[in-house]
Amino acid sequence: DIQMTQSPSTLSASVGDRVTITCRASQSIGDSLAWYQQKPGKAPTLLIYKTSSLESGSPSRFSASGYGTEFTLTISSLQPDDFATYYCQQFKGYWNFGPGTKVDVK
Amino acid sequence: QLQLQESGPGLVKSSETLSLTCTVSGGSISRYYWNWVRQSPGKGLEWIGNIYYSGDTMYSPSLESRVTISVDRSKNQFSLRLTSVTSADAGVYYCATSPFFGVVSIWGQGTTITVSS
Numbered sequence: 001d002i003q004m005t006q007s008p009s010t011l012s013a014s015v016g017d018r019v020t021i022t023c024r025a026s027q028s029i030g031d032s033l034a035w036y037q038q039k040p041g042k043a044p045t046l047l048i049y050k051t052s053s054l055e056s057g058s059p060s061r062f063s064a065s066g067y068g069t070e071f072t073l074t075i076s077s078l079q080p081d082d083f084a085t086y087y088c089q090q091f092k093g094y095w096n097f098g099p100g101t102k103v104d105v106k
Numbered sequence: 107q108l109q110l111q112e113s114g115p116g117l118v119k120s121s122e123t124l125s126l127t128c129t130v131s132g133g134s135i136s137r138y139y140w141n142w143v144r145q146s147p148g149k150g151l152e153w154i155g156n157i158y159y160s161g162d163t164m165y166s167p168s169l170e171s172r173v174t175i176s177v178d179r180s181k182n183q184f185s186l187r188l189t190s191v192t193s194a195d196a197g198v199y200y201c202a203t204s205p206f207f208g209v210v211s212i213w214g215q216g217t218t219i220t221v222s223s
Binding site: 001032034036038043044045046049050055087089091094095096097098099100 | 141150152156166167208211213214215
């Protein structure tokens with residue numbers, strides 16, 4: 001099975017900060033990675049698919065990159081609506097999610 | 107615009123079988139992948155499995171022995187059956203769809219399942 005890790009588990013930041021979250025796979029998954037945002041009590045929403053493609057409706061301050069085993073999600077300038085938990089998800093083999101990164105207020 | 111709505115018992119007794127249904131509106135279930143994802147209280151997301159509109163299924167290895175996902179095209183619904191539940195199976199269960207393999211782009215609001223002893 002492919003295991004996913006994320007770092008950091010919690011990230012404290014301020015509005016306007018540039019924020020980067022890292023996701024790693026236990027084996028190469030190519031570009032078979034997506035990113036989701038989840039706010040408390042709500043279903044997740046898709047942000048990025050196929051490693052770097054921005055989902056329609058997602059703000060352009062979100063970007064992502066990577067290939068193989070290491071991936072990053074970047075928020076160029078953190079906005080109040082961005083405080084949430086972010087999950088990566090691989091779909092090379094059986095699908096599974098990373099453990100999540102919570103972005104909270106510094 | 108596709109919309110998904112989960113329905114289920116809310117409370118299940120330990121060792122019994124959990125059955126959930128997802129009703130799809132705004133489009134046909136005869137396309138795409140149809141997923142179940144769950145989230146234990148305060149924990150992360152866990153993909154349970156999915157069914158392709160053709161009927162092909164794929165399940166998480168950790169749950170495969172207890173899970174069945176099926177489709178009822180006549181009702182535009184798909185369902186989850188999880189046997190021998192324990193307290194570890196409590197949480198919020200989401201149904202969701204993937205128009206493209208791997209990408210879970212439309213989610214239901216989720217339904218909370220409690221497991222009683």
